[in-house]
Amino acid sequence: MALLSKLFQIISRIVPGPKLSEKEVQMLSALNPEKFYAENVRHILGVSHASAVRICETAVRQGIFERRVEVICPDGAVASSADTEDHLPSTVRCWRRDGGFLEPDEIPTKTLEKTVFYRLHERPNSVPYRQTA
Secondary structure, three states: OOOHHHHHHHHHOOOOOOOOHHHHHHHHHHOOOOOEEEEHHHHHHHHHHHHHHHHHHHHHOOOOOOEEEEEEEEEOEEEEEOHHHOOOOOEEEEEEEEHHHHEEEEEHHOEEEEEEEEOOOOOOOOOHHHOOO
């Protein structure tokens, strides 16, 4: 809960205006701490995409979030994720439809779409966030 409180403080400093409403706090608290996007934050807070990214990146610098990247197959499935794009595998297995069957296809990662996502940083010296809920 301390990490969530710190996140709300960061949001309050970045997003001018009134404190977060109870509804906004509940919606932020309902996010999957393992994986969420700046778009989730943008939607909940009603801010621009750029402001949501600033909030998330500030939380990364504060050690509250981890920034990660995922590679997306042509069918929209997530093929792999890593802490940076450099740490993604050089190829990933995606599935393509060949007639009525799904066939595996090795595709170079550099040719596929990448998406940034965030997750709550679990500090080894603190109570894990799973135990605070």
